Amino acid sequence: MGRRVVASYCSSFLKSEMLHIYRQVKALRGVDTFVVTKEVQNAERFPFDRIEIIPKRRTNLLLHGWLKFVERRPPIVYRGEYQTLDSLLERHGADLMHIYFGHTGVHLLPFIEQWDKPCVVSFHGADVAHKPEIKDYPAKLRRLFNAVPLVFARSQSLVERLIQLGCPPEKLRINRTGIPLNEFPFVDRQPPANGKWRIVQACRLIPKKGVATSLRAFAIFKKDNPRAEFLIAGKGPLQPELEMLAGGLGILRDVHFLGFLSQPKLQQLYASSHLFLHPSEISPNQDQEGVPNSVLEAMATGLPVAATRHGGIPEAVDHGRTGFLVAEEDHVGLANAMQLITSSPALLKQMGERAHSTVIERFGQDAQIDQLESFYEEAITMNGTSEPVKSRPVARLAPQFAESLPAK
Structure with a gap:
């Protein structure tokens, strides 16, 4: 079996208080990984070689308006991120995507539900709070729980909170912070x-x-x-x-x-x-x-x-x-x-x-990373894939006049 390829998705890579995420991504050794992000922050403090920045697509105002106001599609669709994300994951041959933070998982729900590879999402604390700025956040979290094979929590207390929010207990895994x-x-x-x-x-x-x-x-x-x-x-x-x-x-x-x-x-x-x-x-x-x-x-x-x-x-x-x-x-x-x-x-x-x-x-960091990589393999196996396979393209979510994504 070839080495697995894991995409580590974090909307911003990285805010100052996210050192624990940097340590985790840097410490992965049994899989190959690359970072997917919308913006790079604190690059001197958190240097990393393999970063894919999701570019802002050129705006087709007609398409944007149609998707947002007529079809009422979510932001990931009308902002053009959907096809971009699919393209870069395909280019890297990703077997799994690890999404950091529950609210980011909610944002990516339309993609998660369409992609034929598994995603896992990790919760860190603030993402189990009430979020009035995200419409129907509890209901969307339940959709997210249904869409992924495994859900990670940093502590038993967060496991209990996620169960209250509707996560099936059998999907939960404790993914503790590892200290070097x-x-x-x-x-x-x-x-x-x-x-x-x-x-x-x-x-x-x-x-x-x-x-x-x-x-x-x-x-x-x-x-x-x-x-x-x-x-x-x-x-x-x-x-x-x-x-x-x-x-x-x-x-x-x-x-x-x-x-x-x-x-x-x-x-x-x-x-x-x-x-x-x-x-x-x-x-x-x-x-x-x-x-x-x-x-x-x-x-x-x-x-x-x-x-x-x-x-x-x-x-x-x-x-x-x-x-x-x-x-x-x-x-x-x-x-x-x-x-x-x-x-x-x-x-x-x-x-x-x-x-x-x-x-x-x-x-200890080494033991926690070993466990995390075993969770990745478990999620891939649950998705029905024992060997790396080529991904199928996701379904198009735009009318025929949508701009196609240039091949890279």
Whole structure:
């Protein structure tokens, strides 16, 4: 059997917060892969050789209007993406397409339902939220579940949410984030001799990350640890509001908003810190975490974690062994957890060692990539193809006056 060819579809390749996708695509070794995207972002940070950019087709206004307003076809059709995607997948001999994010799968539904090769779609958290900007999103998700052989989720918590949304349980596979362990070496944690505890959180500054809860907890913690400082790595729309909160709590001088950091600088930040916070909370629209990448990276370096019982976090953080978990938005409980960990040198050391071991056992990149590639093969086999075969062209979705796609 020849090597499988997998198309990795991501609408933007890649936003800063999508490092986990880059790691996954780069680490594939048992299949050949290429990326399909509408736009390239952060190319210096995420270099990749095999990228196919879906070009914007020249607009035939008559055809565009006919498809959009008369036939009421979806955007993938009237924007001309449909035939373009079919052509490039055929040119590469793709055996399967892995679509990142559920809402992208919904956008591609007309293609998925016509293409004679299998697609799989992975859900990451925000894509299980209510999306009023997408008409009939829950119903379209159910169509998507029916159209693909397998659905990937980053955590058991997302599996449960997808079942609530109508995904057949037998189609679900957990596809965990894999951490390249060599990039996050273990550091033995000892209390600071001068009492200057370094508390860290790394995330986008958006509501579900719970940074406001972290600030309120740190304000309590600081009363008994006046030399402590809180370092926040990440950017986001809530930064002005969070800075105002820190000022109101009287801790702004010791709270440092560092922005997005390069991987080497983030590794240095983890290595020089003592405790990691991540009190995620579910948002009103049901946006939630899988297993946050930063939690796993921090744990890999030996950082104990104080976090919440939210999403997939309890699947990584063992309460009382590698950290402590509290209820969402419970800043007093979070402060107590911080105090418990930092008040015992033995607990600080033991939790850090166990955290490192947990990531090795559950989230090592090599094992997760092996499993992902086995899921690809399972989906291809479910589609009835044991050997690579030439794809049949998809049905035309346009009237006879449609522009044909130039052969490449």
